Amino acid sequence: MDDLIADFLTETGEGLAGLDAALLRLERHPDDARTIGEIFRLIHTIKGTCGFLGLSRLEKVAHAGENVLGRYREGSLAVTSGGVSLILRVVDRVREIIAGLEATGAEPAGDDSALITELDAVFTGQAVPEDAPGASIPEVAQEVPASGSAAGRQTAEPAGEVAPGSAKTPAPAVPAGQADTPAAMAIPAAAEAAAAPAGEGVAVAQTLRVNVDVLESLMTLVSELVLTRNQLLQLSRARNDGALSGPLQRLSQITSELQEGVMKTRMQPIGNAWKGLPRLVRDLSRELGKKIELEMRGAETELDRQVLELIRDPLTHMVRNSGDHGLETPAERRAAGKPEVGMIRLNAYHEGGHIIIEVGDDGRGLAVEKIRAKVLAQGLATEQDLAGMGERDIQRFIFRAGFSTAAAVTSVSGRGVGMDVVKTNVEKIGGTIDLRSREGKGTTFLIKIPLTLAIVSALIVEAGGERFAIPQIGVVELVRAGDGVAHIKDAPVLRLRDRLLPLVSLSRLLRLDERPEAERGGFVVVTQVGQNLFGIIVDRVFDTEEIVVKPVAPILRHVTMFSGNTILGDGSVIMILDPNGIARATGVGAEGVQEEARRGAAIASSSSVERMSLLLFRAGNGAPRAVPLGLVARLEDLSGDRIEMSHGRPVVQYRGALMPLVPMNDSWMPPAAGGRQAVLVFNDGGRAMGLAVDEILDVVEETLKIENGQDRPGYLGTAVIAGRATEVIDCAWWLRQAGEDWFGGSRPAAPARLLVVEDSAFFRNMLVPVLGAAGYEVVAASSGAQALKLREAGESFDAVISDIEMPELDGLGLARAARDGGAWHTTPMIALTSRQEPEAERRGREAGFDEYVPKFDRDALLAVLRSRLAATQH
C-alpha cells in the first residue's frame, strides 16, 4: 500500500475515534461552537486529504457532510438530534470506506448518492434532518414501522422528527429556526474524557507513533532476554563463581527493569476499549426509547493491550445488555419511583496484579423468580437444587450456556450469545466474572482479569517424572500431602484445616506414570478457580520462575489442560497448566449446583440453606445415609480381625484405647476373616466412637435441608442430597448407643434462633449441626463485623454465641457493640473460649457477655443455652 495512504489511514482512524464523542457532546450542547469547529475541521481535513490522494468516493461524502457542518458552524442551521444522527451516518460511511481501503488498498465500490442527496437537502434547507433510529444502519430509516415512531413519541421526542420516511419524500421546507429542540436522550457524561480535545492546537509532541509490530518484537526479545537471564542465573548458582555473580546480578536487575519498561509500552488505558461505548449507548437509547446516562470511571486504568483487545468485545456486550435488559423504560422507571434517566456505570481499578472492571446499572436487577422458572423450564437444575440455593447462586445461572432472560428477543442483545460467552471469553484470559444484583435496584458485573498475559510468575512442579508450570495467580497455598489425604471410594480428598478439599492427581489427570506413594509423599497445590478451591497432587515442587507464556502449537489446541508452554532457565521446554482447564476436566469448577463460595466468604445469614460437606454412606438396605462431615473425625477401613467383642459389643483397639463400635444396621455381623469394615470415627477430647457402616460412598457439598415428618430413632429425617433421597442420621442418637450422651439430649420446646459468630469454619461446621440437632435454628457469621451487619439488616436472635478471638472485630468488640444500644442490647450473649482464665472471663463479662463456656464442651453450651433461653422466655 502507498505510504501516503497508510499514513492517511492511521491519522483518519485516530480522528474518527474522537469524532463520535465530539458529536455526542454537540448533541448535548448544540451551541458549543468549539465542538462544532472541531468536527468541521476533522471532516474538512478528511475531505482535503482525499482530494489529494484521489479518493473520490470518500471525498464526495466528506464534502457533503462538511457542507452541513459548515452551516452549523455559521449558525445558519440549528443543530438537532436528527442532524447529529445524519452526521454520525456520514462518519459511519467514512469509516466503512476507510475499512475497505485498509483491507484492499482501494476504495470499495458503493453508492452514497442517497446519503449525499439527504445531506444536500439539509444543506440547502430543503429538508429537516430526520431522526433515524439506529444511526449506524442508515437504510433502516425507510423501514421504520409506524408503531416505532408512535412509541418514540411517548417519550420526549425532538421536534426534528416530523415525518418518518421523509428521506424519500422531501418534506416541506421548515424554517431552520424551528427545529431547535435538542433531544439529549443519551448523555455521555464522561465523553469529554474519552476525546482528545483537538481544538486546543498543536501541543509539543511528547509522544510518537510506533508500529505495534515493533512493540511486539521488542516484547519477544525481552522475553528471550528474561529466559537467557534465567538460564545464566541457573548456571551461576551451580558454579558458585563470585566474579560472575556480581555482573550477573546487575544484568538481572536491568533485565527486570527493561521488562517492566517494555511492558509499560504495551499498557494502554482501558478507556481505549470504552471509546465506542458513548456512541453505542446513544444509539441504544434511541433504539429502545430509554433514557440512558453512561458514567465511566477509571478510564485511565492501564492494562496490557493484548488483554485490552480481548476484553473489548465482552465489555461492549455487557454494556449493551445493561441497556437492553437491565434498564427499564422511562415509564417503568417513573412508576418505580426512580429518575427517568437510567445509569450505566463503568468502573475500572487496579487490585493486586489484577484489574477489576465493573459494569453496573441501576435498572430492574435480576429477577430471581424469573430465572428460577427459566432454569426449571430448561432443565438446568431441579426444584430441589434450587430450593437449596441462595439468590446469588440462582442469579449466576445467567452465566450458563444458552440462558437469556429477556422475555422478548430484541435486535439489540439478540439471542444465544449471552453472558456465557462473556464468561468464556473472560476465563480464556485467566479472568473471573461475578455479579451482584438486587431486584429493583440494579445489577453490577465484576470482571477480574490479569494485567498481562505475557510474563507470569509460575510454580514449577513435577508429576509422573515430568515438570509442569502452574501460574502463581491461581495458587492459594502449598501443603505437604502427608496423612491428610483420605479416599472416599476412589476420590482423594484432603482434610485441610476446616474443610475437605477435593484433590486431583496431576499424573492421573495427564495419564502419566503414577507413583503409588505420591499421594502421601507428595505435595498439594491448593488452587482457586473462580469460587472453587481444589488441590492438585504433584510429586515434587521446585521453585517459582518468571516464565514467558508462549501459545501452544495449533495441533495441540484441543488439549485444554494447558494454557501455553515456555522454556525454563535450563533450556528445557515445559507445559503450563491451565487451572481453569483442570477444573473443567475434573468437574470441580462446573458452574452451578456444586459451586459455592466458601473461601473467605462468609456464610452469614444462610442458616438453614447453608451448604456443608456431607458424607454419604450406605448402611443396611434403603436409601443412602448422610452425616455432616464436620462431625466426623476420621474415616477408617479396619481389618476385620481387629474387631473384638466386649460384653457383647464390638470394640476395636484404636490409637491406644478401646473404641466402641456401633453398627448402623441391626443385622450387622463382624466381617469374615480377612474382611474389612468401614468405620466413621467420631472424636471428642479423649473419647472416640466408631460407627460401623457398609460402605462409604462420597462426600458432597450440599445444602442440608431436612424434611421432617419421619419419626425414626437415629434419623433426623430425609434430605435430597446429590439428587437422591438420603437419610440424615442423628449423630446424637447413635452416639448415645455407645453409652455416652454426647450431644446433650432434650430439645427445647420452642425453636429458638441462635447466631453463631465464629471465624473458624471448622468450629462453625461443628456447632451449627450440633445446635441444629438440638432443635435450634442457627445462623452463622464468620466475624464480629459480619454479625453486626446482620444486626443492621434487622435480624434478631434469641441468643448470640460468639468466639472471642476473631480477626477484624473480636468477640469482646462485638459484645460491646451489641450492648452499646441497638436491637441486640438485651440479647443473651454467650462467649466460647479456649482460654479459661478468670481474668479473661472477667473481661468477657465486662464487655457484655452473659455466659462463658469452654469451646469444646457441648453439654455445657447446651445447658447454658437452655437455662438462658428459659430465663428470657419467661
Place this chain on the structure above:
Amino acid sequence: MQAELAPTHRAVAAVATEQGVLTLTVAGQLCGVPVLSVRDILGPQAITPIPLAPPEVAGGLNLRGRIVTAVDLRRRLGLAAREAGASPPMSVVVEVGGELYALLADSVGDVLALPDIGLAPNPPTLDPLWRDVCAGIHQDVAGHAEEARLLIMLDVERVLDIG
C-alpha cells in the same frame, strides 16, 4: 549439528522443473520433503513429552528460544516404534502456518534435485494412511539406483494435520 543443505544438481538437461528434496529415512523407508519448507536440521534433542497430546506428537523442543512441536514420523506413518537402544532421531524442522514443527526421522540424507516429471501419483493400493500424507512417489532416486529405491514425497501440511 547442521547437515549440508547445498543441493547436488543432477547432470541432466533441464527438460522440466526440478524440486530440491531433502531425503530422510523412517524405519527404513526413504522419504522426502521439499527442501524449501525445511528451516533447520537438528541432531538428537531433549524433547519434553506433552501429556494428552495425540500419540504422533513426540513433544516440544527448544530451538534457540522458540518452541518447536515434534512429530514422530514413525508413529505418524503407522510404522514400528524405534527399537530400544537405537540411535536417537534427527529433527527436520519445517514451518507451516507460521509455526515450527520438527519431523523426527531416523536419519537425514542428501538434498536431491528431482524433476517434477518423475513424480508418480500414489498407487491406489497404497495404505490409506499413507495415501493421505504422500504427495507422490519418485522412482529411481539417484544414489539408490542399484536398488531402484522409491522415495515417498511427504506432504508436510498433511503430515501435520493431526487430531
